[in-house]
Amino acid sequence: MKRFYLFGFLLLMGFDTLAQISFKYAGTQALPVAASLEWVLRVFGQPWVYGAVIGYIGAFFTWMALLKHAPIGPAFAASHLEVVSVMLLSVWLFDEHLNVARVLGAIAIIAGIVCLGMAESREHPPEHAEA
Incomplete structure (x- = not known):
């Protein structure tokens, strides 16, 4: 099940990141409004x-599949990892700059996800089959 979560959240982050980066590119090319x-x-x-549309549709279906199995607290938090990925890609693709507030915000997001995941694993320890 851990592989399902890992793959699912990486896929969700990929679709969300695609949507946000595509939307940002589309917005810059739509000027002047x-x-x-x-x-x-x-x-x-x-x-x-169309990249943004594909990203949003892919994220929707991935999110719906994850919600069938993943605990809602950590799932909701992990669904916001694209904030970090978009921030990092924007440095490279759009020549945006990192500052202390952005880096601290990214660290806080990641730390929050880790804390929620650890709390969830303590509340619902994995069941071990006894032989």
């Missing part, structure tokens, strides 16, 4: 919009 049909067609002519 205008309330016109030409602007809407320009937006939907960008491949990044």
Whole structure:
């Protein structure tokens, strides 16, 4: 079951990250914003919009599959790992800068997920088959 969680949350993070990065690229290519049909067609002519749609749909179905099995507290916390992955990818892809507040925030997110996971494992220890 641990492999299921690991694979599931990595897949969820991948889809969420794809959606956010694609949305960010689509937003930069949609400038200047205008309330016109030409602007809407320009937006939907960008491949990044479809990357965002695929990311959101993939994340939705992955999340629904995880919720059938994963405890809700750690699952909800782990579903926010894309905040960290998007922040790190944005440094590389969009030349954004890390600062102390962002790094501390990422550490707090990861620490929170670890704490919730540890608390959940203490409340529900794995069952061992006795032979």
